[in-house]
Amino acid sequence: MLFKFKSKACADLIMLEADGRRILRAMTGDAPAKGIVQWADMAPALARLEAAVAEDEAQRLARVQEAKARGEEVLEADPQAVRLSQRAAPMVQMLRRCIAEEADLVWGV
Numbered sequence: 001m002l003f004k005f006k007s008k009a010c011a012d013l014i015m016l017e018a019d020g021r022r023i024l025r026a027m028t029g030d031a032p033a034k035g036i037v038q039w040a041d042m043a044p045a046l047a048r049l050e051a052a053v054a055e056d057e058a059q060r061l062a063r064v065q066e067a068k069a070r071g072e073e074v075l076e077a078d079p080q081a082v083r084l085s086q087r088a089a090p091m092v093q094m095l096r097r098c099i100a101e102e103a104d105l106v107w108g109v
Contacts, residue, residue: 001033005094009103013094019087020107026052026088027095034108039098042105046095049088056084 003020005013015023021031027045028037037045060083067074098105 005107007103007105009101010097037105053085
């Protein structure tokens with residue numbers, strides 16, 4: 001399944017189901033197949049998403065430091081791992097555009 005996020009403020013954003021649900025949980029606390037984030041609720045949703053990205057980065061850094069402390073050889077930037085910050089970047093841009101243009105965000109409709 002794919003998630004297709006739509007807004008009058010910008011082009012559609014399409015994500016795989018797992019990524020879309022992860023980002024929705026970070027933004028809204030839930031991951032329904034259909035939904036809307038109204039313009040009035042957009043800034044708090046963006047703040048929650050940015051906080052989740054920061055937390056994910058902090059956890060990744062802590063794992064790297066723990067592995068180094070154990071004497072393991074660690075690549076700080078795993079070439080095969082895609083971080084939440086990379087997955088969330090298009091949504092962050094979309095939310096900022098929606099806020100600027102006072103537009104709602106919908107998906108699954």
